[in-house]
Amino acid sequence: MxxxxxxxxxxxxxxxxxxxxxxxxxxxxxxxxxxxxxxxxxxxxxxxxxxxxxxxxxxxxxxxxxxxxxxxxxxxxxKTLDLAYHYTRSSRLVDRAMPALQHLSKETEEAVSLTILDGTEIVFVTRYLSRQMLATDVITGSRLPAYCTSPGRAILSRLPETDVANILADTEFKAYTPSTPSSPEVVVALLNEARDKGFAAAFEEIYHGDASIAAPITGPDGNVIAAVSVAVPLARFSREVILDTFPKLVIAAARSISFG
Amino acid sequence: MxxxxxxxxxxxxxxxxxxxxxxxxxxxxxxxxxxxxxxxxxxxxxxxxxxxxxxxxxxxxxxxxxxxxxxxxxxxxxKTLDLAYHYTRSSRLVDRAMPALQHLSKETEEAVSLTILDGTEIVFVTRYLSRQMLATDVITGSRLPAYCTSPGRAILSRLPETDVANILADTEFKAYTPSTPSSPEVVVALLNEARDKGFAAAFEEIYHGDASIAAPITGPDGNVIAAVSVAVPLARFSREVILDTFPKLVIAAARSISFG
DNA sequence: ATAATTATTATTGCATAATGATACTGTGCA
DNA sequence: TGCACAGTATCATTATGCAATAATAATTAT
The missing domain is CATH 1.10.10.10 (Winged helix-like DNA-binding domain superfamily/Winged helix DNA-binding domain)
Structure with missing residues (x-):
């Protein structure tokens, strides 16, 4: 030069x-x-x-x-599994979450997950399936949009409003099913509800017949870092039974995983 | 220059x-x-x-x-999970193995795995745990030495002798437990037995109290490409019951996954 | 509180690693 | 058998990546 x-x-x-x-x-x-x-x-x-x-x-x-x-x-x-393995193995969150996820898996006999927000998506870090729920398209490493998943909304419900606004602005809204939220306004209303109740619920927003309940996990400083969720099929549970059975279990698991 | x-x-x-x-x-x-x-x-x-x-x-x-x-x-x-996710998602073997692994998981109610040989180790590609077996140190991406695991020996038992000799020459023999094979000669004898029976068995060779049964999966050309295995705890099954119950299930699963 | 030490960040001139072009080789097909 | 295309090997060129180092920030010792 x-x-x-x-x-x-x-x-x-x-x-x-x-x-x-x-x-x-x-x-x-x-x-x-x-x-x-x-x-x-x-x-x-x-x-x-x-x-x-x-x-x-x-x-x-x-x-x-x-x-x-x-x-x-x-x-x-x-060999592409190696980095993911080291990430999972060195994560203090995963370490800390294991016992509660296992316990929740035994309690519910459904698909239990630990997820983390990354951009506008949630990523499944750890998954415990059950004998009733083995055939699933969602595996470790899968990414789903945060706005129309219970873990996504559980996490978003504890983020500052400006962060949420930015994430929703960057989100591509797509009608996976007739029940998928169609606008930021609808999502914000659902986030407010999730914040009030301490958990998020999603019914058939991505997959037909699937429902899930999630609660946010917070770090030592009180900021949200992840979510724990249970996915259940509507073929075996009614909406009422789901909303009566799972939230308290998921919240308890999230609380036991949270730092502080 | x-x-x-x-x-x-x-x-x-x-x-x-x-x-x-x-x-x-x-x-x-x-x-x-x-x-x-x-x-x-x-x-x-x-x-x-x-x-x-x-x-x-x-x-x-x-x-x-x-x-x-x-x-x-x-x-x-x-983000380090992304490559692993794409690997798993684009694997025809994983695709093909899913139904049989899920079926085997339901049949056995134990930890079911699909593993692949990589150098002197096996890598866990897909894992289905069960309510009895949730607390495990082995996760997707984990690597274990081939010589003292049932999937490893299931795969090695179908490799050409020169390949096996090379792999065993490169292997570091380590006494994880008193039951860990201590030399190539011992391993070769176990491989011959596995070849004869169509499955490999390992009892407490890495983890105390753990046993596992594995069968090799072959590709379209008949070469071994992976193994399917079930891990069971000796706390709940005797050696006799394990050897009477699981091999035929694992072999059937391996056969249904094999190409050709 | 201050000085010394260590770690990190920012910047620079330059050697070479990486580049794109291309000749050569291998493969498949009409 | 000849052609088209993909892949491989090689080469001159240059922009990238390098190590050195100055400046800045953080940590540790006094």
Whole structure:
């Protein structure tokens, strides 16, 4: 660089571009794109082919991708579980939540979860299924929109109003079912109700036939950090029985997990 | 590069060094090191401090690390679950295994797992716990040595002898309990038995009071690709009952999952 | 409270790692 | 058999990532 005043400055000089590219390659793989050729990877990531060659080679050497020698397609490897494992294993929240989640799982015999808010979504950190609820599309790591899930609303109900407004502003409202809340105003009303009652309830807002009850978990400083929830099928419980049975159990679990 | 004959050639010119460094930073976090300062990261990864600064900054921008503003320590974020989620979600094996695992979970009411061999270890891909078995240290992503686990030996029993010899040569034999196999010879004998019977059994080889039964899952070409297992506590079942009850269920599940 | 020490952040010149272009090789198909 | 396309290997170029270091902030010792 000869004349620095004439050259455009790097927007973020600390950013290692190659790392961002590597994750761009890794995150192109999902259920719809389980296996991809190098040309496809280059295409989807908008990289030059020789750049895609270098990153697929590097990620393969590191063990996060593998290449099928016959079809010449790349796919994620089991090593991708390692980071998630270390995250879960090093989480004090998960450690602290285990006994209460197990207890709640035994009490309710339904699907019990610990979830964390991330942006406009909740992420399922820990899940205990039950013999009545094994066939589910929601697994550890699954993300669902916060606005139309009981854990999401449980967490949002304890956030400052400005935070909630920002999150709802960034939220894409989509009618998963006729019961999905359709606007920020509707959600805010539900949040107020959740705050008043100490728990959030959702009936068939994403999946038909599914209901769930969630309560917020707070950290040592009183701020909300997660939610504990129970998912139950409307095929086996009426709305009244759900609202009479589960909230107190979920609230008790959330309280025992909360710090302070 | 002026004179290429004089310059030492890069051992692997396609390798993107920065990506390897980024994963070195990410994988320094585990249960013992849940939170680390930038200086600690530099130390553990053997990097210069300004290099550590760049990579922690980059990984924070990408969302995989977060920095506690008070303690100035970095930790993994929930976004680390994303890759694992995409891996699990895009796995045809997991898709195919789900119904059989759920069925086996209901039949047995014990901890049912799908595991894959990776190097000398098995990795737990999918786990169904039961109300009797909720408190466990083994979660999705956990790794255990193949040589002293029933899924590990189920898989090893179907591998070519040279592969098995190499894996056992690379294995660190450690006496987790008095029942842990102590040498390759002992393991090979157990593998022969597993091959003969079509399933592997392990009694208290890693955890006291734990037993497990596993059967290998084969791919379309007949090669072993995974194992399905059930873990049961010796507190509730005798050795005889375990060996009489579970093998046929696990073998049936493995068979229904196997391709071809 | 202050000084010393340590850690972190910001900045810079430069060497080389990463880039894009492209020649070469391999594969599939009409 | 020839062609089209994908993948691999190589090369000149340059922008990125590097280590050094100054400045700043935080922690520790007095």
């Amino acid at each position: 000869k004349d620095k005043t004439a050259q455009p400055k790097r927007p973020d000089p600390l950013m290692v571009q190659s790392v961002a590219k590597a994750f761009k390659v890794l995150t192109v793989f999902d259920k719809r794109h389980a296996s991809l050729t190098m040309s496809q990877i280059a295409q989807f990531t908008d990289m030059d082919v020789s750049t895609a060659q270098r990153f697929t080679h590097t990620l393969t050497q590191l063990g996060y991708l593998r290449k099928d020698p016959v079809s010449r397609q790349f796919e994620l490897t089991i | 002026k004179d290429k004959t004089a310059q030492p050639k890069r051992p692997d010119p396609l390798m993107v060094q920065s990506v390897a460094k980024a994963f070195k930073v990410l994988t320094v976090f585990d249960k013992r090191h849940a939170s680390l300062t930038m200086s600690q990261i530099a130390q553990f990864t053997d990097m210069d401090v300004s290099t550590a600064q760049r990579f922690t900054h980059t990984l924070t921008q990408l969302g995989y690390l977060r920095k506690d503003p008070v303690s100035r320590q970095f930790e993994l974020t929930i």
